Amino acid sequence: MTTTGKQLFTTLESDGTLTVAIEDVSFPEPTDNQVLVKMEAAPINPSDLAILTSAADLENAEYSNGKFVAKMPEPFNTGSKARHGQKLPAGNEGAGTVVAAGDSDMAKALVGQRVACVPGSAYSQYCIADATMCLPLGDHSVEDGASAFVNPMTALGFVENAKMDGQNAIVHTAAASNLGQMLIKICQEDGLELVNIVRKADHVDLLKGLGAKHVVNSSDDDFMKQLREAIDATDAFYGFDPIGGGQATDNVFKAMEQVAVSKMTEYSRYGSNQQKRMFIYGRLDMGPTILTPSYGFGWTLSGWLLTPFLANAGMETVTRMRQRVLDNLTTTFASSYKTKVNLEEMLTKEAVLDYRAMKTGEKYLVTPHS
């Protein structure tokens, strides 16, 4: 029996025309270790926007029922050359009910269960997913489970990565995000120090309300002084930055170095011996990353992605992380949503402009069968 339903696709042509549209499709039968999931809830995360909207001119796009067509400006169009002409699915993660399975025992055992999964095609009424990556939700609702993967595993991944690297403290820029709030709770549970950087006074109050000890506001005139004091108090020379563009990471490196230099007894032209480590894990700012020559040579900056981290961490660690997410799905790892939209509603001008702004605490949930 062939399953049919609606699915979202995003296509960028070489002339910069971005078409995002709902189509009626037939889904393949699951084979081997695959399952077919009736997808009931899928969040729109910043990482989804990379192919859903990217830097397209959404103000001047053409919107029609279940479709928009927009222009991708340079240098983003040329930078996306590798996807030109390809019709891509979208939606990293979501939750739904397993309605069919391949031959493997693991896949067959999931039939009828609610699961969270990471199909890469979650903006769809049905998805093929790998049974190994499915997280059975037990009594939890699909809404509770829809964001069980990307944010929880990323926040846990930071803490795991920090521990692997022998660190006891982390700096987090854009710390008021859903993920940032999870990180505060994880660090509290695991006894790690955390320096939270936010850009609004409201967010300082929000995070202090969650018990965060060190919250600094990048909009304050004395931001750099606040940041140095927090780094000095925590010895945090290791951090994660979802902003990417501009000087978010540069400011952190500067403050780290100034703290390290203040503890040196003798001047060195090469700066301190304190190793400073930052990871860029998102691109909330799509401008270039600016690194000023003001913290010597003892620093390392990397891109950070969840999938290769998990592959390196190994199955035992990943299984332990998944179980921790499941055990705390409605507490530490709870996500909240501003609104729910179905597949057609998510492609209206009002919705697209709103979720592309990526405002803190205003996440959208897509419910493909509503």
Place this chain on the structure above:
Amino acid sequence: MTTTGKQLFTTLESDGTLTVAIEDVSFPEPTDNQVLVKMEAAPINPSDLAILTSAADLENAEYSNGKFVAKMPEPFNTGSKARHGQKLPAGNEGAGTVVAAGDSDMAKALVGQRVACVPGSAYSQYCIADATMCLPLGDHSVEDGASAFVNPMTALGFVENAKMDGQNAIVHTAAASNLGQMLIKICQEDGLELVNIVRKADHVDLLKGLGAKHVVNSSDDDFMKQLREAIDATDAFYGFDPIGGGQATDNVFKAMEQVAVSKMTEYSRYGSNQQKRMFIYGRLDMGPTILTPSYGFGWTLSGWLLTPFLANAGMETVTRMRQRVLDNLTTTFASSYKTKVNLEEMLTKEAVLDYRAMKTGEKYLVTPHS
């Protein structure tokens, strides 16, 4: 018996006044494992300029006999806050004759020998140096030995670092430098592939004359194409950049990613899985480093400094590297100089403006007793 002589000092005041001047000083007696070296030849390397001139306005400085006074512009003055008011020696390395020693057997055994050393105060008629770090030059002249440390050990360090990281190929920006030419020979000897980036057609010819296989010219219109082809031919996803500012590293990351993506069978919004690694080991360009969001998240950029690298590499590796330098001091590791100056001559306007320009193949040698 007290030894007296001339020594260069550099002082930056908090108001941005940089004073570089020769003074008559008394040198302490060497103790323990120290030796006193009569310094006969010391090169001016880019790394020395960090405290000798930095970004000071040398065109409008006041020059007098054995002295210049210049203004340090912002943001460099504030960025150098840690040295404000401190009178610093200068000159990383040099060669001379050991004239006195502390009590240790190692130090005493060096008396009367010509040695290369790394005192950090080589622009001086005498220096205190650590015997452990002295390289006895045997029959080699002080001129042959003056640059035996910084460039040779850095170039060897790149190759050692690449091998430790399992790499068989290196990209080098600003490859026509003295160090770049050493790196070409080392890579030939050790069977590593090397992609050389230069900015002049003359330099392409120069390096090809040394047997370099892959030389690309950043001034050519098709530079990025040349770079991609060289990376494709060598699988070099690992490199070293002495330019630091601007987009030298960014261009290399872009080309690496484009080569990696061209080999992928399926599009990924996150870019390739190819890890790309670059190190900034100098600041020929003191502007900010610009990293564009055009090569996914699979990249790491670090500052690289020789001293911490050697400390991590361990004594056995360092001893092997030093022996290799000594064995090939007039071939692989030969340095050439544009001109020789004494301590007073090195502080004339003509000399300062000339060596601060850091032109390829125009290194100065300071001979404090001439």
